[in-house]
Amino acid sequence: MSVLTTDQRAPWRRLLSAVALGATAAVVLAGCAAGSTEEADSAPAEDTETTASAEALSITFIPKNLNNPYTGVQLKGGKEAAEELGMTYLEVGALDAAADSQVPFIQTEVQNGTDIIVLAANDPNAVCSALDEARAGGAKVITFDSDADCRDLFINQVEEEEVALGQLRQLFDQIGGTGEIAILSATANAPNQNAWIAAMRAEIEANADYEWEIVAEVYGDDEDAKSFQEAQGLLQAYPNLKGIISPTTVGIAATARYLSTSEYKGQVALVGLGLPPQMKEFIKDGTVTAFALWDPSEVGFLAGYAGKALADGTITGAEGETFEAGKLGTFTIGENGRIIVGPLLEFNADNIDDYDYISF
Amino acid sequence: MTALSSEIGASKIWQRINLRDVAMLGVLLIVIVINSFARDNFASTTTVGYLLLDVIPIMMLALPMAFIIISAEIDLSVASIVGISAATIGALVLREENMVVAAVSGVGVGVLAGAFNGFLVAYLGLPSLAATIGTLALYRGLALVIIGDASVGSFPETWTSFVQGKLGATGIPTVTIAVLFFIALAVMLLHYSPFGRGLFALGHSQEAARFVGVKVQHAKFWLFVASGLVAGLVGLYWALRYGSARSDSAAGLELTVIAAVLLGGVSIFGGRGSIPGVVVAVLLVATITYGFRLQRISDVVLVIITGALLIASVTAPNYYQKIRERWRFISRAKDSPAS
Numbered sequence: 001m002s003v004l005t006t007d008q009r010a011p012w013r014r015l016l017s018a019v020a021l022g023a024t025a026a027v028v029l030a031g032c033a034a035g036s037t038e039e040a041d042s043a044p045a046e047d048t049e050t051t052a053s054a055e056a057l058s059i060t061f062i063p064k065n066l067n068n069p070y071t072g073v074q075l076k077g078g079k080e081a082a083e084e085l086g087m088t089y090l091e092v093g094a095l096d097a098a099a100d101s102q103v104p105f106i107q108t109e110v111q112n113g114t115d116i117i118v119l120a121a122n123d124p125n126a127v128c129s130a131l132d133e134a135r136a137g138g139a140k141v142i143t144f145d146s147d148a149d150c151r152d153l154f155i156n157q158v159e160e161e162e163v164a165l166g167q168l169r170q171l172f173d174q175i176g177g178t179g180e181i182a183i184l185s186a187t188a189n190a191p192n193q194n195a196w197i198a199a200m201r202a203e204i205e206a207n208a209d210y211e212w213e214i215v216a217e218v219y220g221d222d223e224d225a226k227s228f229q230e231a232q233g234l235l236q237a238y239p240n241l242k243g244i245i246s247p248t249t250v251g252i253a254a255t256a257r258y259l260s261t262s263e264y265k266g267q268v269a270l271v272g273l274g275l276p277p278q279m280k281e282f283i284k285d286g287t288v289t290a291f292a293l294w295d296p297s298e299v300g301f302l303a304g305y306a307g308k309a310l311a312d313g314t315i316t317g318a319e320g321e322t323f324e325a326g327k328l329g330t331f332t333i334g335e336n337g338r339i340i341v342g343p344l345l346e347f348n349a350d351n352i353d354d355y356d357y358i359s360f
Numbered sequence: 361m362t363a364l365s366s367e368i369g370a371s372k373i374w375q376r377i378n379l380r381d382v383a384m385l386g387v388l389l390i391v392i393v394i395n396s397f398a399r400d401n402f403a404s405t406t407t408v409g410y411l412l413l414d415v416i417p418i419m420m421l422a423l424p425m426a427f428i429i430i431s432a433e434i435d436l437s438v439a440s441i442v443g444i445s446a447a448t449i450g451a452l453v454l455r456e457e458n459m460v461v462a463a464v465s466g467v468g469v470g471v472l473a474g475a476f477n478g479f480l481v482a483y484l485g486l487p488s489l490a491a492t493i494g495t496l497a498l499y500r501g502l503a504l505v506i507i508g509d510a511s512v513g514s515f516p517e518t519w520t521s522f523v524q525g526k527l528g529a530t531g532i533p534t535v536t537i538a539v540l541f542f543i544a545l546a547v548m549l550l551h552y553s554p555f556g557r558g559l560f561a562l563g564h565s566q567e568a569a570r571f572v573g574v575k576v577q578h579a580k581f582w583l584f585v586a587s588g589l590v591a592g593l594v595g596l597y598w599a600l601r602y603g604s605a606r607s608d609s610a611a612g613l614e615l616t617v618i619a620a621v622l623l624g625g626v627s628i629f630g631g632r633g634s635i636p637g638v639v640v641a642v643l644l645v646a647t648i649t650y651g652f653r654l655q656r657i658s659d660v661v662l663v664i665i666t667g668a669l670l671i672a673s674v675t676a677p678n679y680y681q682k683i684r685e686r687w688r689f690i691s692r693a694k695d696s697p698a699s
Contacts, residue, residue, distance in 0.1 A: 066659065095659050098611055099511065100602045107410045108653045111401055125513025126604035129524060188509040189606050 057311050058088040059116040059304065060109050064145070065097040068222065069275060070249045070296055071120070073358065074144070077297030078118065081304025084326060087116075097187060097222065099123035106130035109139070116140045116307035118300075121148035124191055140310040144303050146191040152310055152317040155303050155339045157294045160192075163247070164199035166344040167271050168210065170290045171243050174269040179242035181212045182234050184255055184272075186222040186248040196247045215241070220251045227254035235264055246272035252291060256282040276347055276355040283352050290348040295358050298341050302328060306339065380625045380677070381637040388644045395651035402654060405531025412533050413524070413601060415646040417442070417594045417610065419539055419639065421617045422624070423546040424587035426638045429621055430550070431583060432563040432630025433488040437477060438591045439613035440499035445470040445595025447503035450512035450605025459516050466599070467592035473499055474588015478581035488584075496614070504607040512605045523600040535597065542590070547635045555579070563630025619666065620645050623673050645669075 061078050063071040075091050082089035092108070094101035102122055109117050110133050117139050121127050128150040131141050141151040157163075171181070183200075185193045197217065204210045215238050220227025227250055235241060235258075246252040252272040256279065259265050265287050274291045282288040305325035306315070315321040317337045325331055331339055347355060396403040421438050428435050449466035453459065473495070480491040525534045550556035558574035570576050599605040624641030626633030645666060652662050 090656060092653070092656055093659070095663065096612065098608060099604050099606055100598075100609075103602065104410070104414055104650070104653055107406075107414075108656070111404070111406050111410070111654060112656075113401075123511050123602075123604050123606065125511060126602040128513075129520075129603060187608070188504065189511050189608065191511075194509060 056086055056088050057115045057308065058090070058113075059118065059307050060114045061089075061091040061300065061303075062102055062105050062109075062117065062119040063091065063093045064120045064122050065101070065222075066093045066095055068250070069278070073275070073296040074120075074300040076300065077302075078300030078304050080297070081301045081308075081326065085304065085308045087304070087308065090114075097122050097190075099126040099189065102127050103130050106134060110134045110137055113137070114139055115311050116142065118142045118144060118303045118307060119148070119151075120145035121191065122146075123189060124148045140307060142303050142307055142310070144299050151337070153306055153333065153337045153339060155299055155306060155341065157296070157299050157341050158344045159340055160195045160199055162344050163273070163292075164196045165203060166292050166346065167196075167245055167247060167273070168200055168203055168207075170271040170292065170346065171212075171245060171269060172209065174271070174289055175242045177209045178211050179213070180215045180238055180240050181243040181245065182216040182218065182238060182241055183214060184227060184230055184234065184244055184246040184248075184251045185217065185219050186251060188219050190222075190248075193247050200245070212243070220246075220248070220254060222248060222250045224250060224254050227251045228258050231255040231258040232262075235262065235268065241268055243269040243271070246270065246274075249273055249275050249278065249293070252288075253278045256287050260285055260287040274347075275358060276352050277359040279347070280352055283347070283349050290346060292344050292346045293358065294342060294345050295355075297358070298328060301325070302331065302339065302341055306331075378625070378634050378637060381634055381640060384624070384637060384640045384644065388640055388647065391644060391647050391651065395647065395654075399651065399654050402651060405529065407531075407650065407654075409526055409531035409533060411646055411650050412536055414650070415642060416533070416535060416539055416601075417598060417613065418617055418620060418646070419642045420542060420590050420594050420597075421587075421613070422621050422638050422642050423542055423635065424583065424590050425617050425621050426546070426624070426626050426633055426635060427550060427559060428488070428583050428587060429618075429626050429628065430563045430630055430633045431559045431580065432566070433481060433580060433583070434492065434618070435477060435488065435584060435587045436492040436614050436618075437473070437495040437499055438587060438617060439610045440496045440503070441470050441473045441588055441591035442595045442598055442610035442613065443607060444473060444499045444503040444506065445592040446599045446605040446609040447507040447607055449596060449599045450510065451507045453515060453605070454507075454510060454512050459519055463519075463596050466596050467589065470588045470590075470592015470595055471585060472588070474585045474591065475581075477588065478584030481584060482577040482580035500607070500611070503609075507605065507607050509607070512599075513603045515600055515603060520600050520603055523597060543635065543639055550635055559583075560631055563627075563632070616645075619670050623670050625673075625677075628674075641673075 059082050061075050063075060065071070079089050092105050094105065099122055102119065103126060106117065106119070106127060107130055110130070117131070117134055119127065119141065121143055124147065127148050131148065131150045135141055142153045142155060143151045144155045145157070147154045183197055185197060201214065204212060204214070216234060218230045218234060220230045231244070231254060234244065244255055246255050252270065252274040255270055259268060259270060260282055270288050272291055273293050275293065279288060279291055302325050306323065309315045309323040310317065315323050315333065317333065319333055319335055321333045322330055333339055345355070425435060425438065445466040448469045449462045452462035452465055477492055477495055480486045481488045523535060526532060527534055550559065558569060558579060561569040561572060562574055562576060562579060566576055595609070598609050620642045621638050622628055623645065624633065624638035626638060648665065649662060
């Protein structure tokens, strides 16, 4: 009915309605614009400050997604290195860890002419066309945490092999080499988790001591609630489960929280990769005996120094080149442009209090 | 009397143009101008290229979604159909099938998925909200079955470079031509065909539409098939554009699409909306997003702004309607002594 009445209206009234609607929308946008100019005002202020000190290099970190505590720790190291080296530091990222979600952010950095892009790839393929364009424009690209085949350097925390074996060792110490075990991972496509899990499966196959049966591999998508529910589901579906391996900080914390309030507390062994401050209460209450990690801030810190060395031309990414990384010492580039930060750190009731700094 | 007839003549021209769409277009232009001033590297061919490449999936999915919402239905499974189509293509490429076979199968799976939705809604009479929430999960699960945890990126170079190719130095992606064709087709179908008029009637009242001869089941079924077809094509585009086919391709995209369609003036209750409005709204959201990211404003802020914009665009016309009614009441009171 309203269609009919509209048609009978005089044209000027329709025009008026358009103006009114346009005005409303303009007000909304003015709000956005006010917000953005504020940001824009503060950004150039920093720019002029840094450009004053002779063309500061810009380094931008693109993590897998925002709001991940683990990522927060990594970036803290990156920021520290950037400040030490006088580089303009920025971190941008999407809210979700989908394959395509990093692409617009890489594009933005290309367009803004960023010198060094440091990225933890959500997908080894999806980011490549954008990263290739960045490199064609002269930017240096470093991947950390999970690799993509279109970068100058890849910085990894610990050798994949060692991460996998360390977790199996911890599980073996607790439950021996037999029984049903399950894996609670991040997303189904996470390259680093998948690499570790593949290495674990290969080792279980090859090592005569390990006679476990992996009954399930589930994905908590690095979301706390989803991981919690997956843990709950695992124990319901497999009542004889003896151990869970969760090679992700979100997953292990959620699983530990579920176990600590369930009847399975102390019955089912939980190992994996966790942040010490997050896991402390579960070590103290006996839910978890041992878990592992490294200092995630070191990977960001090293990426900062490696980026600077690349941009300065000190290194090109070839095997055998060395560079200084401040407090971490000297590093040598390995095969295929890979750099390893250090060994796996293992935590238990005796040493967990010493690692509160591995936090956010 | 002559004055009145000339007024009617003038209003006929106005009738052709939906003023809400014009206002949206104005807002889009304002956003572009603001962005160009705020960031000197915004107005460039790079922006045009990136922005259009990123917007194509949303634009394509928004077209059938507008048809469906105007008919007072909804399709929440579109992003999952994109996922299952990309997964099919990826799985076939992984088995080293011919790329043409893979592409056709991917789009075909999209059509089948759409047809299943259409069957549930049109012939079993399920509410589309419930049916497509079900298939949203179902198709995403099947995608995981088809491709597992693999991420396939080994597509033929000729295909990927075609999709990412630009028209000369303009920065406009080649694929845009196909998208323009689909937009034109959608405009013709919705606004200039009896089928389209039938959909508006259907959106207002299913009973009334049936009464005036609209084949309700038939129309609904084919709408969902069309939605599946387009989602299948987007799946192909997605795989080639990002060089990556995975089980979670395009996850969550359905809400972005629906938000853009509503922002474009399509009524969630059906019966009202236009394709130009939807096209402008899709571009508006994409431009705001792009501009903000270029200024490196956090995505946290971005989702708040797009949410607020959506609410404002839906509520503003209602408030405006009330104000206008008061206005008309007052002016009518003024006019009456003269007549």
